[in-house]
Amino acid sequence: MSSTQTSRILLTDKAVKGVPFSTAKPQIVRDSKIAGFHLWVGKSTKTFRFQYETPRINGQRGSTMVEWLGEHPHASADEARAKALEIQALRARGEAIPRGLAVVPEAGPDAAAALTFRAAWEAYKGAITKEGKSIRTIADYQDKFDRHLTAWHDRPLASIKREDVVQEHAAVTERARQARAGQKYASGKYAANGTMRFGRAVWNHAKDELETPGLPERNPFRSGKLFHKEKPRNTGMGMADLPAWSAQLQALANPVRRELHLFMLLTGLRRTDVLTARWANFDPARPSLKLPSPKGGEDRAFELPLSTAQLECLERVREAGRTYYPEESKTWIFPAPGGHVAEVKEEGRQKLSHTGHALRHSFRTLAAAAGVDRLRLKILMNHSIDDDVTDAYANVPALFSSLLQAQETVSDFVMSNLTSATLTIQR
Incomplete structure (x- = not known):
């Protein structure tokens, strides 16, 4: 064309x-x-x-x-x-x-042969940056490009066939076994599926938006029977698991990290949203915490109502932060030397059975056990409600008081099932 x-x-x-x-x-x-x-x-x-x-x-x-x-x-x-x-x-x-x-070769008879996967990715990255995709999403795509698709960086996009995609999908999956033997990659079925979804998006953009001539009609990265079957990970804690986890939490020496994990359990927030939370976005009078750029970018920004237990958690971490990290704590809610806490995993003897996203799963499980309805739970977890026409009619800002009530219900349920739930600052 x-x-x-x-x-x-x-x-x-x-x-x-x-x-x-x-x-x-x-x-x-x-x-x-x-x-x-x-x-x-x-x-x-x-x-x-x-x-x-x-x-x-x-x-x-x-x-x-x-x-x-x-x-x-x-x-x-x-x-x-x-x-x-x-x-x-x-x-x-x-x-x-x-x-x-994005720099791409001029369109013409040889455009499809000249458009490399690298150039197609740069063009797609520019497009999704403009539309407001989150920094984390773009970084995840870049990681897949850098780690799993190095052999295709300078390969013409039109030369990538279905057979190549099938072989690469299997290769990414295999690297999980290599990782156990000390190899570089720690990939598996989910990483293989995610990498091919990334490739599919890049290819579609080149085909539909760049209108690159010479590309075949069918996307070689299409799912079809290629992808591994994915199952939800049942990593959340139930109420019976809370006492043991609480004992592990109490054993942590760092008070900021103790409050970090508890806050993640009480809010169900995604890891990055908690780690990068700033005091400037905290409103104790309302009370709420603004998340200006969560997963999905600025379009998914939301205001999280804060329960009494969550406020008490923030009071304790503010005191601990001022004691141990006086400069960093002026900006970051969960400070660390030179900035904010960067990793949730605990090492050595002071391990926790559940951290990070497993605490988000736990919040979902415990909120259901506490009787919170599905709509308010989806809003509190900042899940999309647009797919359900009835839910999409909801005026979320007008529901703030009701959401705060639901937050109190979940927090009360969680704290009542934790052993020795009141955490103290160790000096």
């Missing part, structure tokens, strides 16, 4: 708005003032781009490259033009072009 061109026009927001989407081949509309600056028009997107050639090497012509400058209307024509002029200036001075934006 090659592209067609129109006569040059001055690319302004008004002019770009008036350019119709392409119903067949992608269309290139070139700017009348800046050579190389143009608009790529597809079936549903209009993207500002800048085309240039890399320097000659040993008399050989350089490669034709394209810098993606932003999608209209999210990026304005003036913003894209400024970026194009900046690239022109860098090239005139002989300086390298920053790789902050």
Whole structure:
């Protein structure tokens, strides 16, 4: 699928708005003032781009490259033009072009052969960053790219066949056994499935959004019968498990870490949300803790109502933080030397049977045992309610008092089943 061109026009927001989407081949509309600056028009997107050639090497012509400058209307024509002029200036001075934006080869007969998996990932990363995907999600994708797909980094995307994906899925799974023998990777069935889901998303973006010609109709990363069957992990504690866990908790020497684990059990928050919690987002009067960028990014930001037991936990950790980490505790609720606590796992003799996500599972289990209804529990755990039309009608901010009541119910149930639940600061 090659592209067609129109006569040059001055690319302004008004002019770009008036350019119709392409119903067949992608269309290139070139700017009348800046050579190389143009608009790529597809079936549903209009993207500002800048085309240039890399320097000659040993008399050989350089490669034709394209810098993606932003999608209209999210990026304005003036913003894209400024970026194009900046690239022109860098090239005139002989300086390298920053790789902050996705760089992909120009579309044409050989576009599919030239678009590498690396370039496709950079383009997809730029797109999901713009739409507000969380830093953790993007970092997870980058980890899968760096660890599991190294052999495909510079491989043309179009050359990756279904057979290759099947073989790589099996290879990622096998690395779990290698990890037990001291190898580098600690992967398994879930990592293999997740890696292929990542590949599927990158491929779909190249096919549907970049409209890369030459890619097959079927995604080689499709699930089909490829993925391992996944089962929910039954790692949550029931009420009978709480006394033993509480005894383990009491044995921890570090008071900040004791309160960290208890707070995770009482709130059911995800690990990163707790570790990066700041005092600036704590409102003792309401009372609540704001989570501005949880899993799912800023669009999933929410305000967590805080029960009496949770407030007492925060009071204790604030005192402990000021005692042991006076500077760090000014910012972080769970401070550590140089910043905040970075790892929830306990080592050596002071181990806990349940940490991290297992405490989130425990909160879910104990909340059900305490009789909290499903809707309020989903909101407290910041799970999506959009899939259920009836739930989606709920005005979450207006439910704050009811959510706080549910939080008190869960906390009372948990604390009543903990042995020696009142934790003291060790000095």
